[in-house]
Amino acid sequence: xxxxxxxxxxxxxxxxxxxxxxxxxxxxxxxxxxxxxxxxxxxxxxxxxxxxxxxxxxxxxxxxxxxxxxxxxxxxxxxxxxxxxxxxxxxxxxxxxxxxxxxxxxxxxxxxxxxxxxxxxxxxxxxxxxxxxxxxxxxxxxxxxxxxxxxxxxxxxxxxxxxxxxxxxxxxxxxxxxxxxxxxxxxxxxxxxxxxxxxxxxxxxxxxxxxxxxxxxxxxxxxxxxxxxxxxxxxxxxxxxxxxxxxxxxxxxxxxxxxxxxxxxxxxxxxxxxxxxxxxxxx
Numbered sequence: 695x696x697x698x699x700x701x702x703x704x705x706x707x708x709x710x711x712x713x714x715x716x717x718x719x720x721x722x723x724x725x726x727x728x729x730x731x732x733x734x735x736x737x738x739x740x741x742x743x744x745x746x747x748x749x750x751x752x753x754x755x756x757x758x759x760x761x762x763x764x765x766x767x768x769x770x771x772x773x774x775x776x777x778x779x780x781x782x783x784x785x786x787x788x789x790x791x792x793x794x795x796x797x798x799x800x801x802x803x804x805x806x807x808x809x810x811x812x813x814x815x816x817x818x819x820x821x822x823x824x825x826x827x828x829x830x831x832x833x834x835x836x837x838x839x840x841x842x843x844x845x846x847x848x849x850x851x852x853x854x855x856x857x858x859x860x861x862x863x864x865x866x867x868x869x870x871x872x873x874x875x876x877x878x879x880x881x882x883x884x885x886x887x888x889x890x891x892x893x894x895x896x897x898x899x900x901x902x903x904x905x906x907x908x909x910x911x912x913x914x915x916x917x918x919x920x921x922x923x924x925x926x927x928x929x930x931x932x933x934x935x936x937x938x939x940x941x942x943x944x945x946x947x948x949x950x951x952x953x954x955x956x957x958x959x960x961x962x963x964x965x966x967x968x969x970x971x972x973x974x975x976x977x
């Protein structure tokens with residue numbers, strides 16, 4: 695089946711746009727536990743403080759409002775929190791790294807270009823960490839990343855009532871592999887990924903398919919999903935970290951029907967308040 699946005703044709707008046715990692719697929723927890731955090735510990739030789747480091751890393755990346763941020767932004771925040779306690783970071787080298795982060799082009803390719811003009815031991819180590827991180831993520835299997843409870847049931851409930859899109863910043867191959875492995879892809883009409891554009895850009899293109907703004911519901915687990923929704927003036931449904939199964943059950947029991955019936959404006963503010971409070975209570 696062709697899942698491309700270019701060839702997608704709207705079949706229903708409404709569409710639900712679902713983020714993948716951390717929303718439908720329980721991938722963020724394992725990635726940060728076995729890949730991001732563990733690689734950081736090993737790269738910087740912090741095995742004697744592994745428990746504390748994992749807790750701080752997970753707090754930044756999973757349980758605070760910074761959930762879902764770019765790895766280099768997370769790394770900068772990590773350095774700030776542990777410098778002088780578990781790690782001594784050279785200030786001049788940290789400042790150069792921070793200045794690069796502020797440039798905003800946060801990728802391995804961009805870091806490699808920076809290393810050509812401003813090489814430092816810290817940037818070299820960061821580059822090695824990021825490459826190691828990619829290898830660890832690539833070694834994960836779909837079994838390591840199951841769907842959240844009630845997620846598949848939510849797709850079944852929505853099938854035939856609204857179009858179903860995946861709007862994700864993961865790569866296309868990983869999305870397709872994971873959704874196929876868990877027999878979820880049969881519910882999907884269109885898939886967008888990092889190769890297609892940002893979440894905001896992809897939602898904007900969904901609007902060109904004939905939906906009105908009130909007929910699009912973005913479902914996500916982090917503030918980048920909120921930002922993409924706000925950027926396009928569409929609705930947002932939060933999947934709450936540590937309460938993912940409950941969130942999907944509530945979607946089935948109450949909120950999807952409110953969206954279908956044009957009553958979602960009655961729910962949005964309350965849901966956003968719960969979303970924000972959930973991060974505050976997760977600290």
